[in-house]
Amino acid sequence: MSRLLGLVLLLAGLAYPFAVYYGLDHLSPRFFALLLGGLWLARLLSRDARPGSRWMALAALGFCALLGVLDQPALLHWYPVLISALLLVLFGLSLRIGMPLVERLARLREPELPAVAVRYTRQVTGVWALFFLANGLVAAALTLWAPTSWWLLYNGLISYLLMGLLFAGEWLVRQRVRRFA
Incomplete structure (x- = not known):
């Protein structure tokens, strides 16, 4: 469920x-x-x-x-900003408290991660936190100063494409890191 x-x-x-x-x-x-x-x-x-x-x-x-x-209809545009902020906090806090989020996810598949992989997952968690910071700032700027069509284009397409590119790029880098580990 x-x-x-x-x-x-x-x-x-x-x-x-x-x-x-x-x-x-x-x-x-x-x-x-x-x-x-x-x-x-x-x-x-x-x-x-x-x-x-x-x-x-x-x-x-x-x-x-x-x-x-x-x-207020204008508040509807702030939801993507909220979600980016929540994900930024989730990823960012995991760098400070406990195990980084990406490491937790990696350990689901490979419980005994080598030290190089632990360092790598910490860096990737930081990259995702920075992504959500930038994503939230762009979404906020579009909410404040852009027409709704631009807001839709970014929040309905571009931000998801950027997430997909980051995910794919990280996967490619991870394969390379694994070869050298």
């Missing part, structure tokens, strides 16, 4: 910029608040909710509550 909910949240995140773009003229921001809030509440209440996902869900629910109370 938790995987299905995670998939639904992912798909909602992918569709969100398009839904906002096309729904601004036809739907109330309260509708978006209810829809997103319901998904995040389900995530918060799921049995498999991890501590990191709990505070992220609470932050997203806070945003949904604010959106529902204020009912």
